Amino acid sequence: MSDARVGEGMAPPVITVVQRGQITEVAHRGDVAVLADGGRLAASVGEPDRLISLRSAVKPFTAVAVLAAADEAGLTLDDEMIALASASHAGADEHTAVAQRMVEAFGLNPAHLVHGRPQSSRGGSGELLAHMCSGQHLSLLLLAKARGFDPIGYDAFDHPVQRELRTVVGELLSVDLHAAPWGMDGCAIPTSAIPLRAAAEGARRWATPHDPLVPERYRALLERVRAAAVKNPRLISGAGSLDTDLIRGGDGVVVAKQGAEGLCLVGLPGYGIAVRTEDGDAAARSGRVATVAVLAAIGASVAAASSLEAHRIVNLADPRGGAALATVSPAASLSLLKVS
Numbered sequence: 001m002s003d004a005r006v007g008e009g010m011a012p013p014v015i016t017v018v019q020r021g022q023i024t025e026v027a028h029r030g031d032v033a034v035l036a037d038g039g040r041l042a043a044s045v046g047e048p049d050r051l052i053s054l055r056s057a058v059k060p061f062t063a064v065a066v067l068a069a070a071d072e073a074g075l076t077l078d079d080e081m082i083a084l085a086s087a088s089h090a091g092a093d094e095h096t097a098v099a100q101r102m103v104e105a106f107g108l109n110p111a112h113l114v115h116g117r118p119q120s121s122r123g124g125s126g127e128l129l130a131h132m133c134s135g136q137h138l139s140l141l142l143l144a145k146a147r148g149f150d151p152i153g154y155d156a157f158d159h160p161v162q163r164e165l166r167t168v169v170g171e172l173l174s175v176d177l178h179a180a181p182w183g184m185d186g187c188a189i190p191t192s193a194i195p196l197r198a199a200a201e202g203a204r205r206w207a208t209p210h211d212p213l214v215p216e217r218y219r220a221l222l223e224r225v226r227a228a229a230v231k232n233p234r235l236i237s238g239a240g241s242l243d244t245d246l247i248r249g250g251d252g253v254v255v256a257k258q259g260a261e262g263l264c265l266v267g268l269p270g271y272g273i274a275v276r277t278e279d280g281d282a283a284a285r286s287g288r289v290a291t292v293a294v295l296a297a298i299g300a301s302v303a304a305a306s307s308l309e310a311h312r313i314v315n316l317a318d319p320r321g322g323a324a325l326a327t328v329s330p331a332a333s334l335s336l337l338k339v340s
Helices: 055-072 079-085 093-106 134-147 160-173 196-207 216-231 242-248 286-297 306-312
Strands: 014-020 023-036 040-045 051-053 182-184 190-195 255-259 263-268 271-277 314-316 326-330
Touching: 014 271, 014 286, 023 196, 023 286, 051 196, 055 079, 055 134, 055 160, 055 190, 055 196, 055 216, 055 255, 055 263, 079 093, 079 134, 079 216, 093 134, 134 160, 160 190, 160 196, 160 216, 190 196, 196 216, 196 255, 196 263, 196 271, 216 255, 242 255, 242 263, 242 286, 242 306, 263 286, 271 286, 286 306, 286 326
Parallel strands: none
Antiparallel strands: 014 023, 014 326, 023 040, 023 271, 051 190, 182 190, 255 263, 263 271, 314 326
């Protein structure tokens, strides 16, 4: 696996299109994997075994590693802290308040954080704890504290924090992450590449933590991560984001997490879904539309939730206030998706 390259294989099919009047202006290509009970591939579009980079979609699983270490050290994270450890948050006051509580409760030193300060729309830098990855990074400092590791250098591939993450997350996903291709994430910690179907299976296990395929020692911990996300969907991302809106509309049984460069994971009873837009979905629209379309195709009730209204079709606004100038819609490949 270490010699594999992300993106290898045949070109993916078109999964969403941008229509501007009579012009089909953009075609986004991508892959979809739908895993059913027992880890069975129930449906796919494109190549379900294509390697993809996990990026921030890994965070709910790294939270399990943190909880395992914290429990052994007698340290307790509340539900909001667990949710923020799993989050790519918007840096709103509700997010930074939880991050600050983590600093104070566990005596963490923000100076050790490697993710830097978020950049504002005007080019300046914002508050350190407002960085979208602050919850996860603080949780890694907590893991180091719980294990007695030196927190300095927790971003290095060979640091004991990173080795422990690869072991625990690999066991949760049934993938050997120690042998997986890796690189540095945008927040300056290592990220691994795995097959798309393994990511979908991870989402399925997150939604059903007591599934027989989840290692028994992690089931209660994964349940705590699931419950924290369901109780605090706004902490996972923020108002108007796909993962927050999926959890909000999921009647307590849906979990979701996006990763940079076009990855969307959704877990719900019976299914795990991974959608990856090949071009990285920089405008953050293809993945939203494709993910909701996949949920509708497999008959998931959350697809009809009112919280997803802005994600089923993305309208590109007319600055004059008229009808949308263009729309982002699912392609035919998704309407033909059937589960077996």
